[in-house]
Amino acid sequence: MTTIAVVGGGISGLVAAYRLRTRLGPDARIVVLEESGRFGGKLRTVPIADGPVDVGAEAFIARRPEVPALLAELGLTDQVENPSSARPLIWAGGRLHPLPAGTLMGIPATSGSLAGLVDVDTVARIDAEPSVPLHWDRGADVSVAALVGSRFGEQVVRRSVDPLLGGVYSGLADTASVRATVPALAAALDAGATSLTEAVGRALPPPSDAPVFGTLRGGYGVLLDALAAASGAEFHAHTAGASLRRSGCRWEVDPVGEVDGVIVAVPADRAATLLAEAVPAAATQAGRIPLASSVVVALALPKEAALPDNSGILVATGEDLAAKAFTLSARKWPHLGAREVTLARASFGRFGDAAIVDADDDQLITLARADLATVSGVTDQPVAAVVQRWHGGLPQYRAGHLEIVAELEAAIAGVDGLEVAGAMLHGVGVPACVQSATTAATRLLATVAG
Incomplete structure (x- = not known):
C-alpha cells in the first residue's frame, strides 16, 4: 500500500x-x-448572525481557470456567485476617492486615472514620465516602490499602489517585488518598453465584460x-x-x-x-x-445600516486610521446583500505591524467601528462581530x-x-x-x- x-x-x-x-x-x-x-489554513467560514461569512480570503480570480475547474470536478459550480457592479473607493487625504480605473495594481497608464487622488505636481510628473530616460536591468529585480516612486512619485505609491498591494499581500510597495507581484509589467519592461507609462499600457489586460472575481454562496x-x-x-x-x-x-x-x-x-x-x-x-x-500578520473583523450590522453603494474602501498609507481596508460585503455580493443583516469586514495589519494582531477582541471591534464610521458615516451598533487573527498569514x-x-x-x-x-x-x-x-x-x- x-x-x-x-x-x-x-x-x-x-x-x-x-x-x-x-x-x-x-x-x-x-x-x-x-x-x-x-x-x-487561511480560509475559514464562520457563522455570524443569520448565515456563513468568510473571515479569511473571500473571493477568487474568476478569470484564472484553477478554481472554476476544481469546483466543476467537485460538483460545486452551482455555488459560484458573481459580484455586483459596485466599485471600490480609496480613502486618501482624509476623504473618499473612486478607485482609479485602468491601472495595473494601482500603477497608472495615464495621469487622468489618478486625477483628484494625487496633487497637480504628481499629475504633471506622470504626464512627463515618457520623456524621462528609463534605465531597466532585464536581469534584476527591484521593489514596486522603488520603480514607481522614481518614475511617478511618492503619492502614486502611497495613495494608489499601496492600498491594492496591501489588500493582496498585507504588505507595502516597499516589500513587493516587481517581477513576483506585477510580472506582466516586468515582462513589458524586459521586452523593451521605453517608459513605465508604456510598460503599463502594454501590460494591462484587454477589456472584458466577464466578472473579475467570484465567491461561494456558502x-x-x-x-x-x-x-x-x-x-x-x-x-x-x-x-x-x-x-x-x-x-x-x-x-x-x-x-x-x-x-x-x-x-x-x-x-x-x-x-x-x-x-x-x-x-x-x-x-x-x-x-x-518573511511573513505578514493580519486581522479580519467581520461585522453584522442592522439591515438599515446605510453603507455606501460601493464594494469596499481601501486605505492609503499614512492615513490616521488603524484599518487598511473595508469590504462592504452587503454591497459587493448580491447574495450577502439579501441577508437579514448588513455585512461588512474591516482588515488590519501590514508587514512590520504585528502589534495590531495582538490587540484584544473588544479593542479590535472598537477600532473597526470607529474607522468604519470615519470613512462611511455608519455608526450602527453591530448585531454580531467575529475577530479572526492570521498570524504569519501571508508571505512577502x-x-x-x-x-x-x-x-x-x-x-x-x-x-x-x-x-x-x-x-x-x-x-x-x-x-x-x-x-x-x-x-x-x-x-x-x-x-x-x-
Whole structure:
C-alpha cells in the first residue's frame, strides 16, 4: 500500500491530498497533518448572525481557470456567485476617492486615472514620465516602490499602489517585488518598453465584460469540506510534522512513521524548520521569505445600516486610521446583500505591524467601528462581530523572491519523494495555491507511482 504524508492542512494541502487520491485510488493511505486545531489554513467560514461569512480570503480570480475547474470536478459550480457592479473607493487625504480605473495594481497608464487622488505636481510628473530616460536591468529585480516612486512619485505609491498591494499581500510597495507581484509589467519592461507609462499600457489586460472575481454562496468552507471528503485522507489536527528525514528509499515523518512520499504545504517559517535536516539548502531559502500578520473583523450590522453603494474602501498609507481596508460585503455580493443583516469586514495589519494582531477582541471591534464610521458615516451598533487573527498569514514577495523560489525548488527537485507547495512559492491567492498543490502532487506521483 502506497502511503503519502501531506504536512499542512490548508487549501494547498487539501488540494494535494485530493489530487493524490484521484490518481492513487482508494487503496492508498494519505495522511494529512495539521498543526492547528482546524483545517483550511487561511480560509475559514464562520457563522455570524443569520448565515456563513468568510473571515479569511473571500473571493477568487474568476478569470484564472484553477478554481472554476476544481469546483466543476467537485460538483460545486452551482455555488459560484458573481459580484455586483459596485466599485471600490480609496480613502486618501482624509476623504473618499473612486478607485482609479485602468491601472495595473494601482500603477497608472495615464495621469487622468489618478486625477483628484494625487496633487497637480504628481499629475504633471506622470504626464512627463515618457520623456524621462528609463534605465531597466532585464536581469534584476527591484521593489514596486522603488520603480514607481522614481518614475511617478511618492503619492502614486502611497495613495494608489499601496492600498491594492496591501489588500493582496498585507504588505507595502516597499516589500513587493516587481517581477513576483506585477510580472506582466516586468515582462513589458524586459521586452523593451521605453517608459513605465508604456510598460503599463502594454501590460494591462484587454477589456472584458466577464466578472473579475467570484465567491461561494456558502463560503470557502463548502470547498474545504468537499476536498476533505473527496480525498478520503486520514486527518490529524493538533499534529505538526515534527521531523522529516530520509529512511532508505522512503521517508520518516514523525509521528506518521515511514511513508513513500511527502508534500510539505506549510508556511515558509514552518517549511524552513521541517526541511532543515532533510534538505538544508531548501530550508535556507524558505527561511528567507518573511511573513505578514493580519486581522479580519467581520461585522453584522442592522439591515438599515446605510453603507455606501460601493464594494469596499481601501486605505492609503499614512492615513490616521488603524484599518487598511473595508469590504462592504452587503454591497459587493448580491447574495450577502439579501441577508437579514448588513455585512461588512474591516482588515488590519501590514508587514512590520504585528502589534495590531495582538490587540484584544473588544479593542479590535472598537477600532473597526470607529474607522468604519470615519470613512462611511455608519455608526450602527453591530448585531454580531467575529475577530479572526492570521498570524504569519501571508508571505512577502520581496525583490529577489523569484530567485529564492527557484533555488528552493532546485534543491527539492534533486530529492525523490519530496515536494513543496503553497503560498510561499508562486502566488498567494487561492488559484495559485490550487495550481501549486496540483503541480506538487503531479511531480510526486511521477516518482512514487513511476
